[in-house]
Amino acid sequence: MQSNFALVSSVLFIATAGTTGAQPGDPPATEVRIVTDEVQGHSIADDYRWLEGDDAGNMTEELGEWTEAQNDYTRQVLDNIPGRDKLEARLRELLEIPLISTPSMYGDRYFYRTREGDQPQSIVKVREGIDGTERVLLDPEEIDESGLTTISWTAPNPDGSLMAFGMYYAGDENSTLYVMDVVTGEWLAEEIPGKVNFGQWLPDSSGFYYSALEDLDDAYSGIERFHKLGTHHRQDRTLFRQHDLSTFYGDLDLSDERLAELATTWGPWSMVSEDGKWILVGYWTGTSGVDLWSADLEHWFNTGELNLNTISIGREGRPGSADFDGDILYAQTTMGAPNGRVVAIDMNNSAYDNWTDIIPEDPNLVLRSAGFAQGVIAASYLESAQTRISLYEMDGAQIGELELPGIGTAGLSTSDDRTEAFLTFTSYNTPTSIYHIDLADHNAEPELWARADVPVDPDSIVVKQVWYESKDGTPISMFIVHPKDLELNGDNPTILYGYGGFNISMTPRFSSTMFPWFEAGGVYAVANLRGGGEYGAAWHDGGKNGEQTEYI
Incomplete structure (x- = not known):
């Protein structure tokens, strides 16, 4: 999060120091x-x-x-600021930088999105093989010339020959599900309305699970269904409904007040194993807690009976990224581990007390995500508010570390059927860069796959991290970004930014629109305040409620 107003105002201050523009009269x-x-x-x-x-x-x-009258006066003030036209032209140039997403891998196909600077929406593309020719699958402007149609999500099937996708219009976010043939580009007959989110394809791609709203006017009318390709969605089978709380809590003696609270949370969700045998069902009990159950999905598929086995009820924490390997579910979670851990859950004996730690919680690191590849778990941590990626075997034995280009923020795109992966890295002085890597040979030099051309010189900028003491003596980390040839003498114009709240982490990310500030001789400092997520749950709690007088 960043104040563009502060950025533009500060750049204008430097550009106009010592100059005088035409002065408007008094405001209306x-x-x-x-x-x-x-x-x-x-x-x-x-x-x-x-x-x-x-x-x-x-x-x-x-x-x-x-x-x-107010707008006219405002325009008189803004339009007469000396240097404004030059800054506007520079910002427009910097805002037209193309974007490309990290690829996802299905079979021999690579799916990703691109957006040129002047395009209102991103385009979904595919390559046949890593070095294959790029091909457009979905272009919202070809679907709708108004540019108001958005592709909200995509979900290729296991071999990448089919792709389900969600599409909504004019920002209403009520996605309708469609399916296309990736080879021919033709759309199948499927059309499922209802703010749909995708679940999981069956192994043979004959159908899939999805979630939706039964009533678009009722945000708490969530429903989970199964759809068989080639049939009408009115024939889809229902697994469970948010309104039917007895499915989840029928065996518990909950008060009417508690049931009313549960009826208006984010509600239920599910994860289906790739072989279609198991389903993990969760129900949000609030913003920081999830109740969990498991069920034999093959039994439901054959009989219509969904017999939920309790995994965990009433615990704080939540699951994160997860992956099935037969009957074993590997999952990142903060349940029982505020800083995060990776556990193995045997779906035949899935109760919480039977979970096995694969990567135990580290009190000094915050586990942000876990990527599951063939025989490898890639644990992405925050260490001193910057990314560190550690590699482990499936039994938790450590393999090593992925070397990153420097101080920054990184992410991984993995698939459990290969060690091939994509590493994304960015920092204040590094445009988002996507590398093609092999986790089986983590010491090999990563191959740059994509990086947007930006009209700036990233090498002209220095990024460093310093520490200072807060009011109560707590050490606080802070990133300082400045032109390489600038002497830091205490007189440099500086934007000091801090955001401590909602467990949001202020980690290094590239912003092209910061470069006019650097080019004008400015310094940018970002403090990692308590209330954020940089140093775990205790750090987040330290910026809440009565602690706020001390957190800066």
Whole structure:
């Protein structure tokens, strides 16, 4: 998160120091019309109630005139700032940088997205083989010339010959599911409405599981279904509904108040094993807790009976990335481990107390994700607010570390049927770079697969990390970014940015629009405040509630 207003204002300050533009007159006057309300025995005066429009909140003629006058005055101020045109041209150039996503691998095909700087939506593409010719699968502008259609998600089948995808219009996010033949580009007859999210293909690709809303006007009407290709969605079989809490909690004596709370959480979700045998079912109990069950999905498929076996009820924490290997589920989780761990769950004996630690919690590192490849687990940690990736065998024996280009933020795209993977890396001075790697040979030099051309010189920028003491003596890390040839003498114009909240981590990421600031001689500092997620659950809790006076 970054304040673009602060960035532009600061750049303009440097560009206009010592200069004077045409000065506009006084701003348009705003008439005071006092309206007094009586609230619980107190008189409360509102001087500007008329600016809220009519009683229904609609724009009135006089409010429209006032708004137009304010906009005209604002434009006089902004348009007469010296250097503004030059900065605008530079920012437009920097905002038109093309984007490419990290590929996902299915069979011999590689799926990814691209977006040129002037394109309103990203395009879904595929390659046949790593060095194959790029081919467009879905272009939203070809589907809808207005540019208002968005491809929300894609889900290729195991061999990459079919691809389910979600599509919505005009930002409503109510995705409808479609399926296309990747080889021919033709769309199948499938069309499933209802804010659909994809679940899992059957091993033979004859059908798939998905979640949706039964009623688009009811955010808590979640439903999980199975669809067989070639049939109408009205024939789809239902596994469970959010409204039917007895499916999950029928054996528990919960109060009506608690049931009402559960009915309005994020609700249920599921994960299906690749062989179609098992289903892991979760139910969000709040923002930081999940109840878990397992079930024999083949039994449900054959009989219609979904017999849920309790894994964990009432615990804090949540599962993260996970992968099935036969009857064993490998999962990243914060349950019983606030900083995260990787566990193995035998689905035949899946109760929480039977979980096996594969990668135990590290009190000094925060496990952000786990990638599961063929015989390899890639654990992505935050260490001092920057990425560290450790590699392990499936039994937890450590293989080694992936060497990263420097201080930055990295991610991995893996597939459990190969050791081939894609590493994504970015930093304040490094545009997002995608490398093709082999986790079986982690010491090999990574091959650069894609990096956007940017009209800046990343080598002109230095990134370093320093520490300072907070009010209560707690060490706080901070990234400092500045031009390489700039002497830090205490007089440099500096943007100091900090965000401590919601477990969000401020890690190094490339932003092309910061470069006008650097080019003007500016320094950028980012403090890792408590309330964020850089140093685990305790760090996050340290920026909440009554602790906020100390967290900076």
